[in-house]
Amino acid sequence: MSEPLAVFDDLRTESEQLDLLVRDLEAEAWSTPTPAPRWTVAHQIAHLAWTDRAALLAMGDPDAFAGEVEKALAAPDSFVDDGAEAGAALEPAVLLAQWRDGRAELQKVLRSAAETRTKFPWYGPPMSAASMATGRLMETWAHGQDVADALGVVREPSDRLRHIARIGIRARDFAFAVQGLPAPDGGEFRVELLAPGGQLWTYGPEDAAQRVTGPALDFCLLVTQRAHRDDLAVRAEGADADRWLDIAQAFAGPPGQGRSPKGTRP
Numbered sequence: 498m499s500e501p502l503a504v505f506d507d508l509r510t511e512s513e514q515l516d517l518l519v520r521d522l523e524a525e526a527w528s529t530p531t532p533a534p535r536w537t538v539a540h541q542i543a544h545l546a547w548t549d550r551a552a553l554l555a556m557g558d559p560d561a562f563a564g565e566v567e568k569a570l571a572a573p574d575s576f577v578d579d580g581a582e583a584g585a586a587l588e589p590a591v592l593l594a595q596w597r598d599g600r601a602e603l604q605k606v607l608r609s610a611a612e613t614r615t616k617f618p619w620y621g622p623p624m625s626a627a628s629m630a631t632g633r634l635m636e637t638w639a640h641g642q643d644v645a646d647a648l649g650v651v652r653e654p655s656d657r658l659r660h661i662a663r664i665g666i667r668a669r670d671f672a673f674a675v676q677g678l679p680a681p682d683g684g685e686f687r688v689e690l691l692a693p694g695g696q697l698w699t700y701g702p703e704d705a706a707q708r709v710t711g712p713a714l715d716f717c718l719l720v721t722q723r724a725h726r727d728d729l730a731v732r733a734e735g736a737d738a739d740r741w742l743d744i745a746q747a748f749a750g751p752p753g754q755g756r757s758p759k760g761t762r763p
Contacts, residue, residue: 543584
């Protein structure tokens with residue numbers, strides 16, 4: 498299967514795995530706090546449903562989506578939270594149905610656009626259908642991690658992490674830029690990640706002066722800011738690579754709050 502088609506299937510599977518965590522929850526469990534400040538389980542699912550609708554709008558009506566981007570620029574600190582808050586106020590069954598319907602429709606639209614080279618607008622750089630699916634998979638996995646942590650569930654990592662690792666690596670210079678820092682000199686870093694299945698995923702030149710190594714799961718937790726660097730087995734060689742591990746993000750928008758080290762949490 499080609500990579501573009503594989504990411505669509507992997508996005509669907511990632512969503513289904515998260516669905517399994519929430520589909521049988523009692524109504525009160527949707528109010529369980531997650532590691533994201535002020536966000537409950539309902540907020541996490543509401544955010545995914547909201548972002549799926551935004552993706553559908555971007556792919557179907559770019560002019561209307563431009564209006565949403567203007568709203569985001571006008572309220573960068575509250576735009577995402579406001580969208581999650583509106584969805585979280587719904588009855589859990591209604592919210593769950595909206596998320597399911599939206600992600601199913603997005604699957605159809607993404608697959609129909611797969612044969613074109615069209616770039617669709619987004620909150621960051623324009624995206625192809627495959628790139629849009631990769632971004633949605635990354636968000637689904639990351640917000641699913643918040644839900645799993647809230648519910649005390651340990652998820653089994655899968656090779657779907659390769660999509661998240663790749664987007665995190667490609668976003669290196671963006672992570673520096675949103676911090677107001679210049680991109681590192683000297684080209685790509687070497688990144689070597691131990692995959693869940695035991696194989697080694699490698700990126701960048703083998704002879705690169707700076708490198709990052711560690712488990713793929715830990716790297717993905719790092720670039721999605723779902724765990725603090727101090728709690729992860731990701732290591733850097735080189736000053737710029739070391740700095741990157743402090744600021745890495747795989748998502749568009751301003752720097753996130755990240756997570757505190759486990760030893761400092763209340």
